[in-house]
Amino acid sequence: MKICVLVKEVPDAAVEKRLNNSTGRMDRSGEKNLNPYDTHAIEAAMQIREGGVAPVEEIVAVTMGPESAVRALHKAVSLGADRSVHLSDEAVAGSDVAATGYALAQTLRRESPDLVLLGQQSDDGECYTIGAVVAEHLGMPSLTQVIKMDVETGALRCERQAEYGYDTVQVSLPAVISVGDAINEPRYPSLKAIMGAKKKPLETVGAADVEIDTSKVGGENSAARWIAAKAPPAKAAGEIIEDEDTAETVEKIVAWLDERKLI
Amino acid sequence: MTNILVYALHYEGAINKNSLGAVSEGAKLAAELGGEAHAILVGEGVPQDLAASLGNYGASKVLVAEGPEGLAQPVVDAMGAAISGGDYKYALFGGGLLGFEIGAGLAARLGAGVAMEVTAVRAEGGELIAERPILGDSAISEISYRSEVGIVIGRLNAFEIKETGAGAAAVEQLSFELSPHASQAKMITRGEQRGADVDIEGADILVAGGRGLGKAEGFQLCEELAGAFGNNAAVAATRAVVDAGWYPYAAQIGQTGKTVSPKLYLAAGISGAIQHKVGMQSSENIVAINKDSNAPIFEFSDLGIVGDLNKILPKLTEAVKAKKG
Ligand SMILES: Cc1cc2nc3c(=O)[nH]c(=O)nc-3n(C[C@H](O)[C@H](O)[C@H](O)COP(=O)(O)OP(=O)(O)OC[C@H]3O[C@@H](n4cnc5c(N)ncnc54)[C@H](O)[C@@H]3O)c2cc1C
Ligand SMILES: Nc1ncnc2c1ncn2[C@@H]1O[C@H](COP(=O)(O)O)[C@@H](O)[C@H]1O
Numbered sequence: 001m002k003i004c005v006l007v008k009e010v011p012d013a014a015v016e017k018r019l020n021n022s023t024g025r026m027d028r029s030g031e032k033n034l035n036p037y038d039t040h041a042i043e044a045a046m047q048i049r050e051g052g053v054a055p056v057e058e059i060v061a062v063t064m065g066p067e068s069a070v071r072a073l074h075k076a077v078s079l080g081a082d083r084s085v086h087l088s089d090e091a092v093a094g095s096d097v098a099a100t101g102y103a104l105a106q107t108l109r110r111e112s113p114d115l116v117l118l119g120q121q122s123d124d125g126e127c128y129t130i131g132a133v134v135a136e137h138l139g140m141p142s143l144t145q146v147i148k149m150d151v152e153t154g155a156l157r158c159e160r161q162a163e164y165g166y167d168t169v170q171v172s173l174p175a176v177i178s179v180g181d182a183i184n185e186p187r188y189p190s191l192k193a194i195m196g197a198k199k200k201p202l203e204t205v206g207a208a209d210v211e212i213d214t215s216k217v218g219g220e221n222s223a224a225r226w227i228a229a230k231a232p233p234a235k236a237a238g239e240i241i242e243d244e245d246t247a248e249t250v251e252k253i254v255a256w257l258d259e260r261k262l263i
Numbered sequence: 264m265t266n267i268l269v270y271a272l273h274y275e276g277a278i279n280k281n282s283l284g285a286v287s288e289g290a291k292l293a294a295e296l297g298g299e300a301h302a303i304l305v306g307e308g309v310p311q312d313l314a315a316s317l318g319n320y321g322a323s324k325v326l327v328a329e330g331p332e333g334l335a336q337p338v339v340d341a342m343g344a345a346i347s348g349g350d351y352k353y354a355l356f357g358g359g360l361l362g363f364e365i366g367a368g369l370a371a372r373l374g375a376g377v378a379m380e381v382t383a384v385r386a387e388g389g390e391l392i393a394e395r396p397i398l399g400d401s402a403i404s405e406i407s408y409r410s411e412v413g414i415v416i417g418r419l420n421a422f423e424i425k426e427t428g429a430g431a432a433a434v435e436q437l438s439f440e441l442s443p444h445a446s447q448a449k450m451i452t453r454g455e456q457r458g459a460d461v462d463i464e465g466a467d468i469l470v471a472g473g474r475g476l477g478k479a480e481g482f483q484l485c486e487e488l489a490g491a492f493g494n495n496a497a498v499a500a501t502r503a504v505v506d507a508g509w510y511p512y513a514a515q516i517g518q519t520g521k522t523v524s525p526k527l528y529l530a531a532g533i534s535g536a537i538q539h540k541v542g543m544q545s546s547e548n549i550v551a552i553n554k555d556s557n558a559p560i561f562e563f564s565d566l567g568i569v570g571d572l573n574k575i576l577p578k579l580t581e582a583v584k585a586k587k588g
Pocket of ligand 2: 007008035037038041062063064065100104117118119120121122123125126127128129130131
């Protein structure tokens, strides 16, 4: 079985996320890191490999993004991927969800994976949906938010929470699965793996290499058009208590609740 | 014509509340665009009167398609067929998980633009403009569509349910072909309720716990505090801890759980992710205890306590007990 894991470089959690008000795109200056949700997808791939039910020949990390995104690939490799593919092309910059999913699907097509894994969301885009777009383009069955995945012959038995409780769904391979963050506890990379990550094969491809129709990608060609940004309605800031002396803090909470007749 | 096709999710004989909101919103927007709102239901033997009842929320026509329930891709096929055979300019979804998957799949199928987590939509110059909060709700971006069809996926509870009193809608059977990949996923069990069947919806006070409780046993702290408040209080939870098996699903608040608006929502060890917020933000009073002063929950709480819940909750329980005498 060959598994491709989609990973993304996102601003570090500690960096305040801001919008560039003239382009509508995110201000991407500052520290970046591998999207934390994607580490669960890599871990899920590793657990399938280690589970031994179906032999895994290869785990390939795939990303689309600017030059700096190679660092996310290195991180993915240090966590267990065998090699990586980087789609990097000015033509895809600024793509919306639908265009990004199309471009990623084209990149994946060349790899003919048996399983494509994604994280539940990107920390910056928060669309939750790239998996569904990729699956439609590849003509594969798909599920998002999967928190348990058992390998069966030619299929996966998946569990996830949907709007009415937990569903168990059997999905034939090849398939596209976005995993929820409750699926596993990602391991930490070993120092050796971190040091060795840059030596693993990394292939950089352009739009033409993966036969992307460039009239369908990029900010200008994306079907969803960003027109403006505005601030959310102002909400009166809540009161904040820093807990220094807990007895005093609790007194304040009780007084606050009492004032509002909540006790 | 500028008709809007609205997906209506149904389960065990009832239409999902968020879908009713979406149908109401679709009807309002279609009227502004000078078109009609049609709804679509996909399922196994969908009752005719259930479909027709969507007329009460403003759908002038309801398409019913026979297909597997609870999975997104068959609905993409059905909606794709409806849109290619009809006169639709927009597809609209209420909040929820399936709507996200269907909307995204449909965008790929049709080469359409899609906006998700939409909190408001307006008609302007014959087009729809969707408002989508981004970056943890710190900004709202406005999205329009370049494609022939535009797809709008609402945020949970974003669209208000409005009964128009228009009566039953015309119901039409829609036939469509299941694409090969749509038949490669099979529902084994649906809607399993994990854990005890607790009732939290009637409670005036909810003490909610999240991952910050550290372990399943941590919920005892919440239960003791709820106990101190008395009979009108109950314990609620986030998806993170329900998925981890620490607390029953019936107590979960949020996008794939319950929506509540108690007099007091006291959140302990909860970060305040959007999918949790959408289920509790209309609570009358929100109190949050979190050790991280940057936790998003402080952005929408009325009283925020930056501190360790393990220190605060036991003392708070004692103090509430003492106060009640
Ligand atoms: C499609 C989809 C649907 C979803 N549906 C839901 C849903 O219905 N409901 C839901 O809740 N979530 C839902 N989620 C998940 C949601 O995005 C969050 O992951 C989840 O709400 C986080 O739960 P949490 O706050 O318990 O955990 P975390 O985000 O991990 O937060 C734990 C918090 O505890 C604090 N903490 C830790 N230790 C202490 C301590 N000792 N004292 C005080 N504070 C402490 C930390 O600072 C942190 O802020 C959904 C996600 C997706 C993508
Ligand atoms: N540019 C990208 N390159 C590779 N994978 C991506 C990219 N954007 C999103 N993904 C994947 O899609 C998942 C969901 O992202 P999103 O739909 O943006 O919330 C992420 O966890 C990644 O696995």
